[in-house]
Amino acid sequence: MEKNAKIYVAGHRGMVGSAIYRKLLNEGFTNLLVKTSSELDLRDQNAVTDFFETEKPEYVFLAAAKVGGIVANNTYRADFLYENLCIQNNVIHQSYKNGVKKLMFLGSSCIYPKLAPQPLKEEYLLTGLLEETNEPYAIAKIAGIKMADAYRAQYNCNFISVMPTNLYGYNDNYHPQNSHVLPALIRKFHEAKVNGTSVVNIWGSGSPMREFLFADDLADACYFLMQNYNEPGLVNVGTGVDLTIKDLALLIKSIIGFEGTLTFDSSKPDGTPRKLMDVSKLHALGWKHQIELEEGIKLAYRDFLSKHI
Template sequence: MSSSLAPTPMDASSKIYVAGARGLVGSAVVRALQAQGHHNLVLPTSQDLDLRSQAAVETFFAQEQPEYVFLAAARVGGIQANNIYRAEFLYDNLMMAANVIHSAHRHGVKKLLFLGSSCIYPKLCPQPMKEDYLLTGFLEPTNEPYAIAKIAGLKLCENYRRQYGANFISAMPTNLYGPNDNFHLENAHVLPALMRKFHEAKLQNQPTVTVWGTGTPLREFLYVDDLANALVFLMNTYNDMEFINVGTGQEVSIQELAKTIQAVVGYEGELVFDTTKPDGTPRKLLDVSRLGAAGWQAQIDLKTGIEKTYAWFLNHADSFRR
């Protein structure tokens, strides 16, 4: 199935569009690009450019003519947000992917990297999850709309390559965390939500902190600046049709995660697990052997990443997204 194209690495003056530049992933990609000397970046906000509008996206590409595109824009959230806003998660993410990928093709973008999610894999997927396991079983019901939109995006990239020879690649990261994350107590992912819970419990001297679920599910977590470095690496070196997993290859139980965050925050109360709340997928670990063979591996361990994230959280505690 492999269809490799000639490598087209970016240079310092290449015009690079980062879609979603203010989000968790997009802001990290911008940091990574700037650290490597890239200065010709196009970074419209969602207020400047509604990626759900085909006309607006087409006008933007016609005017700006970017050479490289990192498609990191998405509507995202945790189990609860995914399950409540099902229509918006499907529609918004479908439209963003379709509009940006199609306009990138129409305007001759040299290379596009589409960012997906590990939730594209079946709920009861064999572990660790290889790229070949896509579409081999039913999706996790709570985030099915988001997963379908991400599958559509990677299939768009694959088929624009098949039909037109476009150098569009896709990367599927594991659970992410870091600076600019969403720390909303109900709509955030598990790591930032727990961090805020522990922080507020510490400030208020609360005797217990409640964690959703049993604490037994196993998860993999990747610090977002590690991901950004991987994405820049892939943009410069990876030119195959097959999408590629991006993760650490290591997993931790939610209970262990909670205890690590608790230690970093310095909360001394007790943990209580609310077993009436959903656990989600029992285990989610990516097989990252394809990424390793390409020449990249994660550098930041979980505790160090949590420490860096908590330092950022403390500096932005008055202004983070609620």
């Protein structure tokens, strides 16, 4: 990508999009194109058509999506399927129609079958049934991956797809009900410390294993792949390392300085026992994560303190 190329970052105010936007600024790109959802509703076909015909971006990072935790995914099943399909269809099709040189579509780890072998290889896509609670979102994301490949096959578009593992970092969501496990634990331990609570209770047994990638590392990988990857299919982006929820909780407890005790509520669901990405394809291309989990949690906690205190 040329430094003065017009680059559209869709979803620039979310955790992933904002990290990509910062990365491009830091690399010296000067012609970045962004729109808030109130300025441009990506679900609106006519609005997206007008935007692309007027602006003519040369490169597109498609990080915009309707997202949420398990409860939101399971409650608003129609919305998650319909709105994400609209966003993808509009942006990918208009990128083709308006001669975008390269587009990157960002997926989600829920695209893989619920009972796929571990670690998750790219070729496990569509080899089994999905997790029921977020199936509509997963189907939308799978459609986006297949759409990028179909436009490559039929129209020779250079559209690529990446599949991030669990993410955390700057601009994360710390909502008490809607946040994911790592930011939820940061908030829970912080509030327990501030309020002088002696016990923190954690959902589940603590035994499931999860992998976490700092969002700025994902942005670095996206930038690397935009420069170096031009193939169909998708690329997993992660660390290739996981840990139990219990060990994650103990690490966050230590970083925040909570001195009480932990209990685990085994009556609450554990979810999938393990969800680890196979990142050998990405490593073979020449990229590896830089920010280890302890350092990343410290950075995220500082960001949480700056915005929520």
